[in-house]
Amino acid sequence: MSRPVIRLEEIGKTYSQGNQPIEVLRDISLQVEVGEFIALLGTSGSGKSTLMHILGLLDRCSTGRYLLAEQDVSQLPDERLSELRNRMIGFIFQSFYLIPYVSARENVMLPGLYSRTPGRILKTRAEELLALVGLADRMEFKPGQLSGGQQQRVAIARALVNDPQVLLADEPTGQLDSKTSGEILDLLTDINRQGRTVILVTHDQATANYAERKIFLDDGRIRND
Ligand SMILES: Nc1ncnc2c1ncn2[C@@H]1O[C@H](COP(=O)(O)OP(=O)(O)OP(=O)(O)O)[C@@H](O)[C@H]1O
Numbered sequence: 201m202s203r204p205v206i207r208l209e210e211i212g213k214t215y216s217q218g219n220q221p222i223e224v225l226r227d228i229s230l231q232v233e234v235g236e237f238i239a240l241l242g243t244s245g246s247g248k249s250t251l252m253h254i255l256g257l258l259d260r261c262s263t264g265r266y267l268l269a270e271q272d273v274s275q276l277p278d279e280r281l282s283e284l285r286n287r288m289i290g291f292i293f294q295s296f297y298l299i300p301y302v303s304a305r306e307n308v309m310l311p312g313l314y315s316r317t318p319g320r321i322l323k324t325r326a327e328e329l330l331a332l333v334g335l336a337d338r339m340e341f342k343p344g345q346l347s348g349g350q351q352q353r354v355a356i357a358r359a360l361v362n363d364p365q366v367l368l369a370d371e372p373t374g375q376l377d378s379k380t381s382g383e384i385l386d387l388l389t390d391i392n393r394q395g396r397t398v399i400l401v402t403h404d405q406a407t408a409n410y411a412e413r414k415i416f417l418d419d420g421r422i423r424n425d
């Protein structure tokens with residue numbers, strides 16, 4: 201039985217640059233089932249990050265319809281979007297975006313503060329997640345005291361703290377060496393096997409091979425799925 205978690209219906213995205221409209225995404229229709237592991241590929245400027253931002257409710261499409269867990273989010277007010285994003289989506293970026301002056305544990309706890317999870321439960325959950333990503337012995341370290349791969353593990357633990365259905369990763373291994381990249385991709389594979397939907401942006405074929413479905417973007421359109 202098919203259970204789409206994400207459904208895009210002919211979405212488009214246009215930015216206005218001065219009085220010049222720039223069409224960055226066009227006619228994108230896409231259905232993603234619960235538990236899929238998808239790689240989104242395409243050359244630089246093809247619209248991958250723009251599409252991820254729309255999928256992650258960080259940005260809105262200009263035309264078309266987006267259904268997230270069967271709810272039409274295209275017209276939701278910003279406040280509802282933020283609440284939905286916090287609850288349903290986890291993000292991992294190429295630059296880890298950790299808060300430098302607090303510990304790994306506090307970084308992981310941060311998105312949970314917005315969802316008003318009680319502090320003690322949140323702390324336990326952060327510790328469990330840090331153990332899951334292999335950082336049980338680094339919980340009180342600050343980001344500057346961790347390697348790049350370890351920082352990305354913290355970011356992955358943080359992305360999971362609100363138990364999101366969907367994990368979006370934009371070039372998560374872009375700053376890492378190939379061995380560390382492999383470890384991070386294995387971790388994302390494990391997370392996917394636990395039933396979470398993972399969408400990974402990359403321009404690297406070897407990275408994309410971790411996914412079971414590949415979608416190619418070309419100049420804002422889906423060229424191949
Ligand atoms: N805020 C904006 N205003 C105007 N144009 C934008 C804006 N954001 C992105 N674009 C344009 O949209 C196009 C797609 O950008 P996007 O960042 O989605 O590409 P990408 O596929 O992620 O590329 P890369 O692999 O380099 O990260 C680019 O041509 C870019 O200039």
Ligand SMILES: [Mg+2]
Nearest residue numbers: 248249250370
């Ligand atoms: Mg990008």
